[in-house]
Amino acid sequence: MSDQPAPAAPDLEAIEATRDRIREQHLKPAGERPASSARGLHHTALISSDVETTVRFYQDVLGFPLTELIDNRDYPGSSHFFFDIGNGNLLAFFDFPGLDVGPYAEVLGGLHHCAISVDPTRWEELVKRLEEAGIDHEVHSGVSVYFRDPDGARIELIADPLGEMYGQHVL
Numbered sequence: 001m002s003d004q005p006a007p008a009a010p011d012l013e014a015i016e017a018t019r020d021r022i023r024e025q026h027l028k029p030a031g032e033r034p035a036s037s038a039r040g041l042h043h044t045a046l047i048s049s050d051v052e053t054t055v056r057f058y059q060d061v062l063g064f065p066l067t068e069l070i071d072n073r074d075y076p077g078s079s080h081f082f083f084d085i086g087n088g089n090l091l092a093f094f095d096f097p098g099l100d101v102g103p104y105a106e107v108l109g110g111l112h113h114c115a116i117s118v119d120p121t122r123w124e125e126l127v128k129r130l131e132e133a134g135i136d137h138e139v140h141s142g143v144s145v146y147f148r149d150p151d152g153a154r155i156e157l158i159a160d161p162l163g164e165m166y167g168q169h170v171l
Contacts, residue, residue, distance in 0.1 A: 040089065043090035044091055045080075045092040046111065047095070047096065047101060048093040048094065049101075049151050050095070051081065053150045054149070061133050062126060062157075067083065067084050075094070078094055078097065085116050086116075103151075104151050104153055111154075114155050116156065116158070117162050135147050143159040143160055145157050
């Protein structure tokens with residue numbers, strides 16, 4: 001048992017009031033928003049404790065082809081490798097051999113989860129592949145499956161199209 005007191009329950013009314021204020025002040029209707037200055041997500045980089053284990057998981061279980069494996073210019077002996085997650089987007093990894101980076105942890109400013117859109121038919125197949133591989137997972141709302149990769153990063157596969165979440169346009 002922890003000696004620390006239980007956290008106080010959040011003030012849900014105050015939180016919703018803050019959301020309302022932020023929406024009112026910053027969220028413009030789709031037709032009034034300026035175009036983004038970005039072209040898209042080039043890649044998101046996570047950390048891998050073992051290159052081959054990561055490749056086997058993402059390529060063999062999830063079906064994301066490995067597209068490149070190169071030296072990491074920032075840390076001698078480290079690899080930088082990439083998987084195709086569709087639509088010109090990449091999921092990348094670094095390994096840091098000899099550097100004790102510790103276990104995965106969700107921290108402020110860190111990764112909560114990475115959500116990857118997949119075709120609904122493919123989504124059902126991938127859920128079955130997770131089951132067959134013995135990977136713990138949770139299905140939510142019939143279109144999202146959450147699981148952890150070999151290093152503990154939380155991944156979501158979502159059957160909603162890009163720009164939608166649970167039938168609501170978010171783009």
